[in-house]
Amino acid sequence: MYETTNRRQKIKLFIIIMLPILVTQVSMNLMNFFDTVMSGQASAVDLAGVAIGSSLWIPILTAVNGIVLAITPIIAQLIGAKEKKDIPQVIQQGIYLSIVLSCIILIAGFFILDPVLHLMSLEPDVHHVAKYYLVSLATGIMPLFIFHTVRSFMDGLGQTRASMIIILISLPINALLNYIFIFGKLGIPAFGGVGAGIATSITYWIVSIISLYMIHRVAPFTSYQIFQVRFKPQISYWLSQLKIGLPIGLAMFFETSIFSAVTIMMSVYDTNTIAAHQAAMNFAGLLYMLPLSVGMALTIAVGFEIGAKRFKDARSYTYLGITGGILIAVFTGIILFVFDGAVARLYHTNPEVITLTKQFILFAIFYQLADAIGAPIQGALRGYKDVNVTLVLALISYWLIGLPVGYLFANYTDFDAFGYWIGIIVGLSAGAAALLFRLLYIQRKVKVKQNYQMKRS
Known part of the structure; x- marks a missing residue:
């Protein structure tokens, strides 16, 4: 990160920061994309099982990632304020916290996974795939969260290309491992959808090892000497990170969990409907990486300018990001509308699944607009370290507005399963509007x- 003096420089720097984040986010989402698509090629049962497993895993993943993401604005503001000496302590404590959070998730999962899956009344084969997909994935949780901690450090410095390189290295490895474990190659049994969990877990270990090596051995990260002095775990640092990260994580949990809740509520429908819903949701989630990347870049840029007390520049970056988000919404809407059939055929060859997927994709076009506005605003607010109100707005918009509306449309109108997607659209739109008002208030x-302060000085 560096200071900019005009709009052209800001656009250039913002693109330099955002593009690697975009590539990283898309590539990481492609791991889930590969899991879903390749499992679908195995069978509709495997696709549905991975869909259910993913719907339970992703909210937890995003919640913990939100906590870890607090490191990005912390580092950005430290760099902006030229207080680099505190960075090694922040990163080491962040790694300790990520390990503790991983242990908590593993222990909780041991006790609640079976009861949750039994509540969903799944077909026996789908239940089996969902359970053991998650069990396999769980073996890679700890290295994954360590990687995200290291990545947040890299991104906070504005060195977003580093995490991009790591993910680009691991992505083809993940695809190859999926091929081996799902379909049974090189003498390994065909695990179907469960094999996707095994492959992704191994990939998580790979990205974690590479990221730790880079900050220890590769410039410019070596100049911060992250591991030269070993710090003992200190709860005070954890609490400082949690003060920012917990509201971020919970807000992200409320947003992503509404999609999981919808998938769970749709478990009463047949396997083809579940498979089609997840296929459309999976591809829409891939496109969501565009506005999400804008938001993550805004966290870095706004945090840097706030740390340097250049508040006008922080506002300029914010409006630049929101404009970009709207343009992205138009682009992704066109992609979904024009290529709905091609997208549906990526996931399955069953004509009924393809037809249903195309219908779900039409609804996804509308909620992309709300996402493309809301995600950049959330990123900007994180840069201001304004996270508590965002948490409340997320809870109200998604769970008190969106989900009830979806339930009413699904159960009391002819929209049936598509009614839940109407609820998602309403919830995301309400959230985007509320976030905009919050942003304007914080800026004022x-x-x-x-x-x-200027008058006093």
Whole structure:
């Protein structure tokens, strides 16, 4: 990161920061994409099982990633304020915290996985695939969260290309491992959808090892000497990170868990409907990486400018990101509308599944617009370290508005399963509008504070 003096420089720097984040996010999402698509080629049962497993895993993943993501604005503001000496302690404590969080998830999963799956009344084969997909995936949770901690450090420095390189190295490895474990190659039994969990877990270990090596041995990260002095775990640092990260994580959990809740509520439908729903949701999730990357880049840029007390520049980056998000929404909408059939055929060859997937994709076009506005605003608010109100807005928008609306449309109108997607659209739209008002309030508050300080000086 560096200071910019005009709009053209800001656009250039923002693109330099965002593009590697975009490649990284898309590539990481492609791992889930490969899991789903390649499992679907095995059978509809494997596709449905991985769909259910993913719907349970992704909210937990995003919640913990949100906690870890707090390191990005912390590092960005430290760099902006030229306080580099505190960075090694922050990163080491973040790694300790990620290990503790991983242990908590593993212990909780041991006790609640079976009861949750039994509540869903799944077909026996789908139940089996979902359970052991998650069990396999669980073996890679700890290295995954360590990687995300290291990645947040890299991104906070503005060195977003480093994490991009790591993921680009691991992506073909993940695809190859999926091929081996799902279909049974090189003398290994065909595990079907469960094999996708095994492959992804191994990939998580690979990215973690590479990332730790890079910050220990590769410039410019070596200049921060992250591991030269070993710090003992300190709960005070964990609490400091949790103060920012927990609201971020819970807000992201509320947003992603509504999709999982919808998938769970749709478990009463037949396997083809579940498979089609997940196929459309999986591809829409891939496209969501575009506005999400804008939001993550805004966290870095806004955090850096706030740390340097250049509040006007922080606002400029914010509006730049929101504009980009809207343009992205138009682009992704066109992609979904024009290529709905091609997208559906990526996931399955069953004509009924393809037809249902195309219908779900039409609804995805509308919620992409709300996502493309809301995600950049969330990123900007994280840069301001304003996270608590965002958490409340997420809970209200997604769970108190979106999900009830979806339930009513699904159960009391002719929309049937598609009614849940209407609820998603309503919830995301309400969230985006509320976040915009919050952003405008925070910007006015910062401006008033700045004017007051200028008058006193």
